Amino acid sequence: MTTLNPALRLRRAARLIVLDAETRALMFRYDVPGRAPFWVTAGGECEPDESFEDAARRELFEETGITADPGSQIARMTPEFITVEGEPVQADERFFLVRVAEARIDTSGHTETELALMTQHRWFTLDELENWHEAVFPVNLADMIRSHIAT
Numbered sequence: 001m002t003t004l005n006p007a008l009r010l011r012r013a014a015r016l017i018v019l020d021a022e023t024r025a026l027m028f029r030y031d032v033p034g035r036a037p038f039w040v041t042a043g044g045e046c047e048p049d050e051s052f053e054d055a056a057r058r059e060l061f062e063e064t065g066i067t068a069d070p071g072s073q074i075a076r077m078t079p080e081f082i083t084v085e086g087e088p089v090q091a092d093e094r095f096f097l098v099r100v101a102e103a104r105i106d107t108s109g110h111t112e113t114e115l116a117l118m119t120q121h122r123w124f125t126l127d128e129l130e131n132w133h134e135a136v137f138p139v140n141l142a143d144m145i146r147s148h149i150a151t
Helices: 052-064 112-117 126-131 141-146
Strands: 009-019 025-030 039-040 042-044 073-077 078-081 087-101 118-124 134-139
Touching: 009 052, 009 141, 025 073, 025 126, 042 052, 052 087, 112 118, 118 126
Parallel strands: 009 087, 039 134
Antiparallel strands: 009 025, 009 042, 025 039, 025 118, 073 087, 078 087
Protein backbone atom coordinates (compact mmCIF):
# COMPACT_ATOMS: atom_id res chain seq x y z
CA MET A 1 0.00 0.00 0.00
CA THR A 2 1.32 3.43 -0.98
CA THR A 3 1.43 6.07 1.76
CA LEU A 4 0.75 9.58 0.54
CA ASN A 5 1.85 12.76 2.32
CA PRO A 6 -1.33 14.57 3.42
CA ALA A 7 0.62 17.80 3.98
CA LEU A 8 1.14 18.20 0.21
CA ARG A 9 -1.34 18.76 -2.60
CA LEU A 10 -2.02 15.51 -4.45
CA ARG A 11 -1.02 15.96 -8.10
CA ARG A 12 -2.68 13.24 -10.19
CA ALA A 13 -0.85 12.76 -13.49
CA ALA A 14 -0.77 10.51 -16.53
CA ARG A 15 2.66 9.73 -18.01
CA LEU A 16 3.18 8.31 -21.49
CA ILE A 17 6.07 6.05 -22.38
CA VAL A 18 6.06 6.53 -26.15
CA LEU A 19 8.17 3.97 -28.03
CA ASP A 20 9.01 4.07 -31.72
CA ALA A 21 9.58 1.08 -34.01
CA GLU A 22 13.19 0.83 -32.79
CA THR A 23 12.09 0.73 -29.12
CA ARG A 24 13.43 4.22 -28.49
CA ALA A 25 11.61 6.27 -25.87
CA LEU A 26 10.44 9.82 -26.49
CA MET A 27 11.68 12.22 -23.81
CA PHE A 28 11.34 15.95 -23.25
CA ARG A 29 14.08 18.12 -21.76
CA TYR A 30 13.10 20.73 -19.20
CA ASP A 31 15.28 23.76 -18.54
CA VAL A 32 13.88 25.36 -15.38
CA PRO A 33 15.70 28.46 -14.10
CA GLY A 34 17.72 27.64 -10.98
CA ARG A 35 17.55 23.87 -11.54
CA ALA A 36 19.70 21.39 -13.46
CA PRO A 37 18.17 20.28 -16.79
CA PHE A 38 16.15 17.06 -16.68
CA TRP A 39 14.31 14.75 -19.09
CA VAL A 40 10.81 13.32 -18.61
CA THR A 41 8.25 11.29 -20.51
CA ALA A 42 5.28 12.95 -22.15
CA GLY A 43 2.32 13.54 -19.86
CA GLY A 44 0.96 15.80 -17.23
CA GLU A 45 -1.58 16.58 -14.59
CA CYS A 46 -5.12 15.29 -14.79
CA GLU A 47 -7.92 17.82 -15.00
CA PRO A 48 -10.37 17.75 -12.06
CA ASP A 49 -12.60 14.65 -12.34
CA GLU A 50 -10.60 13.41 -15.39
CA SER A 51 -9.60 9.74 -15.36
CA PHE A 52 -5.95 8.81 -15.74
CA GLU A 53 -6.80 7.13 -19.07
CA ASP A 54 -8.54 10.23 -20.42
CA ALA A 55 -5.67 12.42 -19.23
CA ALA A 56 -3.20 10.08 -20.94
CA ARG A 57 -5.10 10.37 -24.24
CA ARG A 58 -5.33 14.18 -23.94
CA GLU A 59 -1.70 14.70 -22.88
CA LEU A 60 -0.43 12.39 -25.61
CA PHE A 61 -2.19 14.47 -28.25
CA GLU A 62 -1.30 17.86 -26.74
CA GLU A 63 2.39 17.10 -26.30
CA THR A 64 3.07 14.91 -29.35
CA GLY A 65 0.20 15.32 -31.83
CA ILE A 66 -0.34 11.55 -31.64
CA THR A 67 -3.87 10.21 -31.39
CA ALA A 68 -3.77 6.74 -29.85
CA ASP A 69 -5.32 4.58 -27.19
CA PRO A 70 -2.90 4.59 -24.25
CA GLY A 71 -3.97 1.07 -23.30
CA SER A 72 -3.74 -0.21 -19.75
CA GLN A 73 -1.74 1.35 -16.96
CA ILE A 74 1.63 -0.41 -16.63
CA ALA A 75 3.03 1.30 -13.53
CA ARG A 76 2.27 3.69 -10.71
CA MET A 77 4.67 5.94 -8.82
CA THR A 78 4.04 8.37 -5.97
CA PRO A 79 7.09 10.64 -5.74
CA GLU A 80 7.25 13.90 -3.85
CA PHE A 81 8.78 16.69 -5.92
CA ILE A 82 8.69 20.39 -6.69
CA THR A 83 6.79 21.26 -9.88
CA VAL A 84 8.32 23.49 -12.54
CA GLU A 85 6.13 26.26 -11.11
CA GLY A 86 7.83 25.78 -7.71
CA GLU A 87 5.05 23.97 -5.81
CA PRO A 88 5.94 20.99 -3.57
CA VAL A 89 3.50 18.16 -4.37
CA GLN A 90 2.76 14.53 -3.68
CA ALA A 91 2.36 12.93 -7.09
CA ASP A 92 0.17 10.02 -8.06
CA GLU A 93 1.58 9.19 -11.49
CA ARG A 94 0.15 6.45 -13.68
CA PHE A 95 2.25 5.24 -16.63
CA PHE A 96 0.93 4.07 -19.99
CA LEU A 97 2.95 2.49 -22.81
CA VAL A 98 2.24 3.62 -26.39
CA ARG A 99 3.96 2.26 -29.49
CA VAL A 100 4.14 4.39 -32.64
CA ALA A 101 5.13 3.42 -36.16
CA GLU A 102 7.19 6.53 -36.89
CA ALA A 103 9.32 8.84 -34.77
CA ARG A 104 7.65 12.08 -35.80
CA ILE A 105 5.85 14.30 -33.35
CA ASP A 106 4.01 17.63 -33.43
CA THR A 107 4.64 20.00 -30.52
CA SER A 108 2.23 22.73 -31.67
CA GLY A 109 -0.18 21.83 -28.85
CA HIS A 110 2.26 22.76 -26.09
CA THR A 111 1.11 25.15 -23.36
CA GLU A 112 2.88 28.45 -22.63
CA THR A 113 4.75 26.81 -19.75
CA GLU A 114 5.82 23.89 -21.96
CA LEU A 115 6.94 26.26 -24.72
CA ALA A 116 9.05 28.18 -22.21
CA LEU A 117 10.57 25.23 -20.35
CA MET A 118 10.45 22.14 -22.61
CA THR A 119 13.44 23.08 -24.74
CA GLN A 120 14.11 19.81 -26.58
CA HIS A 121 12.74 16.41 -27.34
CA ARG A 122 14.53 13.34 -28.60
CA TRP A 123 14.24 9.58 -28.89
CA PHE A 124 16.45 7.67 -26.44
CA THR A 125 17.67 4.10 -26.72
CA LEU A 126 17.31 2.10 -23.50
CA ASP A 127 21.09 2.21 -23.00
CA GLU A 128 21.05 6.00 -23.38
CA LEU A 129 18.30 6.28 -20.76
CA GLU A 130 20.46 4.37 -18.28
CA ASN A 131 23.64 6.33 -18.98
CA TRP A 132 22.50 9.85 -19.86
CA HIS A 133 24.60 12.69 -18.42
CA GLU A 134 21.52 14.64 -17.27
CA ALA A 135 18.74 13.51 -14.93
CA VAL A 136 16.08 11.25 -16.45
CA PHE A 137 12.76 10.68 -14.69
CA PRO A 138 11.69 8.18 -13.73
CA VAL A 139 15.20 6.95 -13.02
CA ASN A 140 14.22 3.32 -13.66
CA LEU A 141 12.51 4.04 -16.99
CA ALA A 142 14.68 1.65 -19.04
CA ASP A 143 13.87 -1.20 -16.62
CA MET A 144 10.16 -0.32 -16.74
CA ILE A 145 10.24 -0.53 -20.53
CA ARG A 146 12.21 -3.77 -20.61
CA SER A 147 9.75 -5.43 -18.22
CA HIS A 148 6.78 -4.55 -20.48
CA ILE A 149 8.03 -5.30 -23.98
CA ALA A 150 8.49 -8.56 -25.80
CA THR A 151 12.17 -9.27 -26.43
